Amino acid sequence: MRMKTYRAATSTAAFAKVRSELGDEAVILSNKTVTENGCKCCEIVAAVESDPQPRRPQRDTRDGVVDAALRDSVGWQREWSQIKGQILALMKPQMDPTRLSSKQRIALEYLEREEVDERVLTHVYCTMRETRDLPVMGALDPLLKATPFRAGTWTNRFHAFAGPGGAGKTSSLVRLALRMKKEQPGMRLCLATADGGRGKGRLILKHYAELSGLAFREIITKDDFALLRDEARQFDMILIDLPGLSGRTTLEEWSRLYGLHECPDLSIHLVLNPYYSKGQFERFVDKYKSEQLASVIWTKLDEACTFGAILNMAFAGGLPVSALSYGPGLKNSISPATEEMIWRLMFMRRLPDGTTQP
Ligand SMILES: Nc1nc2c(ncn2[C@@H]2O[C@H](COP(=O)(O)OP(=O)(O)OP(=O)(O)O)[C@@H](O)[C@H]2O)c(=O)[nH]1
Numbered sequence: 001m002r003m004k005t006y007r008a009a010t011s012t013a014a015f016a017k018v019r020s021e022l023g024d025e026a027v028i029l030s031n032k033t034v035t036e037n038g039c040k041c042c043e044i045v046a047a048v049e050s051d052p053q054p055r056r057p058q059r060d061t062r063d064g065v066v067d068a069a070l071r072d073s074v075g076w077q078r079e080w081s082q083i084k085g086q087i088l089a090l091m092k093p094q095m096d097p098t099r100l101s102s103k104q105r106i107a108l109e110y111l112e113r114e115e116v117d118e119r120v121l122t123h124v125y126c127t128m129r130e131t132r133d134l135p136v137m138g139a140l141d142p143l144l145k146a147t148p149f150r151a152g153t154w155t156n157r158f159h160a161f162a163g164p165g166g167a168g169k170t171s172s173l174v175r176l177a178l179r180m181k182k183e184q185p186g187m188r189l190c191l192a193t194a195d196g197g198r199g200k201g202r203l204i205l206k207h208y209a210e211l212s213g214l215a216f217r218e219i220i221t222k223d224d225f226a227l228l229r230d231e232a233r234q235f236d237m238i239l240i241d242l243p244g245l246s247g248r249t250t251l252e253e254w255s256r257l258y259g260l261h262e263c264p265d266l267s268i269h270l271v272l273n274p275y276y277s278k279g280q281f282e283r284f285v286d287k288y289k290s291e292q293l294a295s296v297i298w299t300k301l302d303e304a305c306t307f308g309a310i311l312n313m314a315f316a317g318g319l320p321v322s323a324l325s326y327g328p329g330l331k332n333s334i335s336p337a338t339e340e341m342i343w344r345l346m347f348m349r350r351l352p353d354g355t356t357q358p
């Protein structure tokens, strides 16, 4: 067995070092906060059974690269998604529009223009076909739920904001916190960052916490999260800013590293933009899956021209939408989500502030 000690500013950075040197098979033996030159940092001791497998020789001829890509990429996931695609392609000609009322047909065409995917369209078509007079919203309503992010709606004390780099995690967290503080000045809020590796997000959070009289905590390792859990009773809500996860690190791995997975009082909110490609969404769903995932926050709606992704995601993941963000500024740019807001977005391209997207 090979053992090695790694130190870095955060657990995320230390774990990335472990991964790159020891590979996916590495086992974490310990993970704690230590002090180095007067600064807190993370120390991970990791081990692997034997030396990592030597990397396969580079296949740097043109044919070699293509061969390798074909061999490596056709995993079961890709095959399954191809099979699903073929089934849906077979079903499409059987989606006979004349079996729908004209209103139902127009609604379906509209959803298709908004880039709602075949799985959802087929489901909506089948529901509508069963009852010709079914109002359009009768078929759509069950597909999408909103649980607005505001004080009192969510019972858990801990709320973590996860999602791809740059999706709008930190800004959504700050804006929702400031909004709740304004609505309920007596609310005891704590803003915590687990994104210490990237100075900017940490500083923004600290700045707004100080400015608004909110508590601020830093989570560098699982010890810090354990401390926060110990003092949790003094807060009504604790909002945690997570880093965008790079490489192959999944949210589940990351949560284990920081002990978040053991916290029954934690909801994770996935922050996404509606304009990622279909393949990218599938990748994110896989990377950020977690039993603690509780909602999706949609950001950068002001930069999007179609909104079908919101329905696609609700259908695929069954998660409610909790907030909608539609501007880069801090003021009047995020709203706790309601179903009406989402349908207006989808059918009228109207943002929650009343402006209409081109
Ligand atoms: N136009 C627009 N910009 C937004 C919106 N939400 C966030 N932004 C901008 O997007 C950029 C990234 O936002 P952050 O909140 O830092 O994103 P993040 O997910 O925390 O990023 P990392 O921590 O680097 O992974 C900032 O410039 C924000 O002002 C939005 O709804 N609309």
Ligand SMILES: [Mg+2]
Pocket (backbone or CB within 6 Å): 169, 170, 171, 195, 201, 241
């Ligand atoms: Mg951030």
